[in-house]
Amino acid sequence: MSARIEWRVATLAEFRNETATARTLLLDVPGWPGHLAGQHVDVRLTDADGYSTQRSYSLGAPADGERVELTVQKVPGGEVSEYLTDVYSIGDPIELRGPVGGWFVWHPSRTAPVLLVAGGSGIVPLMAMVRARRQARSRAPFRLIYSVRSPADQYFSSELRRSAVDDSGLDVTTVYTRSAPPGATREPGRIGGADLERYGWPPQFEPTCFVCGPTGFVEKVANTLVGLGHDPRRIRTERFGPTGG
Amino acid sequence: MTQDYQDGNALAGPLAELFAVDVTAATGRCVSCGDTGRVADLRVYGHELGWVARCPSCDHVMLRLVRSPDAAWLDLQGTLSLRVPLPPS
Structure with a gap:
């Protein structure tokens, strides 16, 4: 793992609606290094004026090459989640960094219940x-x-x-x-x-x-x-x- | 305390900017009560520009992290020690 974690540009490849208010995003992330189940990413949105805001989202699936999966629950009034579930469209970029978090993870080599x-x-x-x-x-x-x-x-x-x-x-x-x-x-x-x-x-x-x-x-x-x-x-x-x- | 907190897992990204190892898996000892626990289990308040992480046992502030556009300021005066797990060498 490199010493410094960097923001990467991810683009939306596909999406699936899970419920009326939750959407799964399938993102292509060039250079994605892979991750463990349970890890998460930070997502950063920046508007035209330079105002930026970030949130953490858990990765919902093992990495498929450079494709990762997030599921976003729309929170009423939540500026990031409302954008990601309602506005964010196929081909649009967002910034993403990760994977992060080494504690809440499951290793496939573990055999314990x-x-x-x-x-x-x-x-x-x-x-x-x-x-x-x-x-x-x-x-x-x-x-x-x-x-x-x-x-x-x-x-x-x-x-x-x-x-x-x-x-x-x-x-x-x-x-x-x-x-x-x-x-x-x-x-x-x-x-x-x-x-x-x-x-x-x-x-x-x-x-x-x-x-x-x-x-x-x-x-x-x-x-x-x-x-x-x-x-x-x-x-x-x-x-x-x-x-x- | 109210329950309007996250936990130390939320610090994984911000701390990964500073450290090559995953600090959330480290075990910290609280200056105030002496309890030990994972950084991932601290109670974390705030987000994005500034975080305060409190001991889940006694609520003492163990870690503060402030991020400005060109620097990060990390205050660990509430943490007596950190034991960081490393892969066997």
């Missing part, structure tokens, strides 16, 4: 881990618990449904907090100890736990995991603050 707990758009770096596992044909046992408000708020829905069937050793559970689809056995409600116990791993399995989501969600899940007997040293967290706009 993994528990992934996502709150809302916190699914993005965890999806990168699910995809990296599949790409590496890893046999590490994975369980993903994905907490979302309603089915309409779910990212990567069809791929996660397929992965839950096709990726051997991956269990996917969606926990709905406001409204569940017809036929769901669990009443809608916030994630709790019973969910983490039922759909996660027993602490005796010594799983590595990755928790990503809004700050309040991450605090609650991490504390609950510790309360269930998980070693805090095996819990890795990533929180969104108020500046995700």
